Amino acid sequence: MKGEKKSLLQDLIENSGGCVVTDGGFATHLETLGASINDPLWSAICLIKQPHLIKQVHLEYLKAGADILVTSSYQATIPGFLSKGLSIEEGEALLQRSVKLAVEARDSFGTSAKRNHGNEYRKALVAASIGSYGAYLADGSEYRGLYGPDVNLKKLKDFHRRRLQVLVEAGPDLLAFETIPNKLEAQALVELLEEINVQIPSWICFTSVDGENAPSGESFEACLEVINKCNKVEAVGINCAPPHFMENLISKFKQLTKKAIVVYPNSGEVWDGIAKKWLPSKCFHDDDFGFHATRWRDLGAKIIGGCCRTTPSTIQIISNALRENI
Numbered sequence: 001m002k003g004e005k006k007s008l009l010q011d012l013i014e015n016s017g018g019c020v021v022t023d024g025g026f027a028t029h030l031e032t033l034g035a036s037i038n039d040p041l042w043s044a045i046c047l048i049k050q051p052h053l054i055k056q057v058h059l060e061y062l063k064a065g066a067d068i069l070v071t072s073s074y075q076a077t078i079p080g081f082l083s084k085g086l087s088i089e090e091g092e093a094l095l096q097r098s099v100k101l102a103v104e105a106r107d108s109f110g111t112s113a114k115r116n117h118g119n120e121y122r123k124a125l126v127a128a129s130i131g132s133y134g135a136y137l138a139d140g141s142e143y144r145g146l147y148g149p150d151v152n153l154k155k156l157k158d159f160h161r162r163r164l165q166v167l168v169e170a171g172p173d174l175l176a177f178e179t180i181p182n183k184l185e186a187q188a189l190v191e192l193l194e195e196i197n198v199q200i201p202s203w204i205c206f207t208s209v210d211g212e213n214a215p216s217g218e219s220f221e222a223c224l225e226v227i228n229k230c231n232k233v234e235a236v237g238i239n240c241a242p243p244h245f246m247e248n249l250i251s252k253f254k255q256l257t258k259k260a261i262v263v264y265p266n267s268g269e270v271w272d273g274i275a276k277k278w279l280p281s282k283c284f285h286d287d288d289f290g291f292h293a294t295r296w297r298d299l300g301a302k303i304i305g306g307c308c309r310t311t312p313s314t315i316q317i318i319s320n321a322l323r324e325n326i
């Protein structure tokens with residue numbers, strides 16, 4: 001990007017020795033702290049009922065060494081809030097609250113960290129989470145990606161437009177599109193970023209259930225072709241897929257894009273979207289994450305963290321491993 005000013009995300013990556021740590025599972029750690037999220041809004045129900053727990057999760061990830069906090073808005077949508085009997089204005093205020101809670105946590109943590117570490121302390125960035133349409137459906141569709149014949153490009157853009165605008169206006173440092181399961185939704189997102197002319201960087205992360213393709217069965221080659229054309233997307237990768245898929249997918253993405261690669265896998269447990277439970281499967285424990293994070297970094301990932309069922313202790317181990325082995 002000759003002549004262009006570096007973004008906050010590029011600066012952070014560069015000033016961190018080429019690889020930064022994002023946080024871990026947000027919703028699943030909220031649950032560990034006692035939140036009840038068995039609801040169509042999933043973790044976003046806490047924006048209404050238990051905002052103090054949201055801040056606590058953010059603070060725990062900061063203490064664990066996260067350079068980026070992902071907000072509580074993954075499953076926070078205006079139609080979702082309307083179905084709870086709230087007004088559009090109330091729904092929009094809750095979206096703003098998700099950014100505000102993360103910014104407040106970051107700023108209060110930053111003040112004490114600066115006292116202790118002076119100039120060595122790097123301020124964390126706040127990434128506004130934007131879950132896929134499949135997340136909103138609350139039936140595990142983000143792991144299938146088959147939205148059916150009634151869901152076209154226009155419908156996906158209409159679904160994402162207003163939430164995206166409200167979140168951008170709330171002032172996060174970047175946008176984190178999460179668990180995108182197909183090419184059509186990636187297309188909708190890049191078109192909206194251009195149409196709204198969003199000025200902060202974005203990452204777009206896909207899920208994968210076979211370790212090779214997007215959940216829809218479309219190749220990542222096809223999905224990334226769409227994203228590579230958009231300068232507003234600075235990083236692309238995978239979230240909430242099993243950790244043992246990451247090596248292959250990082251190598252694959254390396255060949256398909258020049259953008260920064262971001263990976264934050266889940267623990268390896270599998271979400272049963274109907275029973276709303278995590279089912280045991282081939283899992284990584286915290287120590288495995290420490291070892292593999294350095295492998296993922298060496299293969300080319302620039303942003304590394306965890307997704308569902310990873311915890312602040314997972315992030316602490318990843319952060320220590322990456323900092324020890326720069």
Ligand SMILES: C[S+](C)CC[C@H](N)C(=O)O
Pocket residue numbers: 039040042075134135136137138139140142179240271273276308
């Ligand atoms: C990433 S999944 C575990 C999120 C929850 C899902 N959208 C549901 O509501 O069932």
Ligand SMILES: N[C@@H](CCS)C(=O)O
Pocket residue numbers: 024025026027028043070074129178179240307308
């Ligand atoms: N940022 C969300 C992603 C869910 S897949 C969370 O960690 O809860």
Ligand SMILES: [Zn+2]
Pocket residue numbers: 239240266307308
């Ligand atoms: Zn997840």
